[in-house]
Amino acid sequence: MVALPSNEGGPRSRTRRAILEAAMVVLADNGTASLADIASAAEVGRSTLHRYFPERSELLKALALHVHGLSNAAIARAEPDCGPPLEALRRVVESQLDLGPIVPFVYAEPSLQADKELAAILDTGDEAIVEVLDRVATDGTAGPPCWPRLVFWALLNAGYEAVAKGTPRVQVVDAIMASLVHGTINSD
Known part of the structure; x- marks a missing residue:
């Protein structure tokens, strides 16, 4: 943090x-x-x-570190290592969704990603998310080692956008969970 x-x-x-x-x-x-x-x-x-x-660059760097700290604190509060894996994963999804659309801005802003030292810092802190994703994946299927992490953040980005467009938060969390757990999108 x-x-x-x-x-x-x-x-x-x-x-x-x-x-x-x-x-x-x-x-x-x-x-x-x-x-x-x-x-x-x-x-x-x-x-x-x-x-x-x-300078704007100094504000953006401070903002990135601030958002990274908030994300790490939210992960810790979600206690991803406690309880049944699916419940832990849901808490983590909810905690990160609460941060809102500033997260994709920070992680997609070219000037922030160009700063290699900052990018290395921003690329840490979500190890507990990977661990809970590994706990949920019990069927033995797996893609590349980085795949669960990439999918998690891609789904969160979609979730931020859906919430911004007015989709009820609980539906967004349910859709993210269904995609993470079952690998499918259910339009029900």
Whole structure:
């Protein structure tokens, strides 16, 4: 998880967090939104935003680390190693779906993926998801070693989009689970 500045409860930390939270909402909706749009959503002036993040690239990197930390914390709260595998997997799916469409933005943003050090950090933390997927896959069939992880995130991306289009969350979770467990899409 990303460490916050040592003054965790102070005004500086709250302002930084407000900017990052606003960036999550604004950039999830419009990946090309301006820093002025983000400052407005955070209810801070542009000069304040620039004191924290002088360049857009710095804001994007901080946002990526923030989202990565939120994702890892959500995985931990879902307790993927506890209980029956299907229940654990459902909790993990729900925890990640709650993060919303900022996740695909972060992981698809070319400038973030071009930073090899950052990309290496972003490529960690979901090992518990792979483990619970392995616990669910009891029929002995398997694709390449990375396949379950890739399918999980692809289905989550589809889930973010479906929720954004108004599909009830429970239907999205059910569809993701059916696809992960049975490898089929049920239109019922």
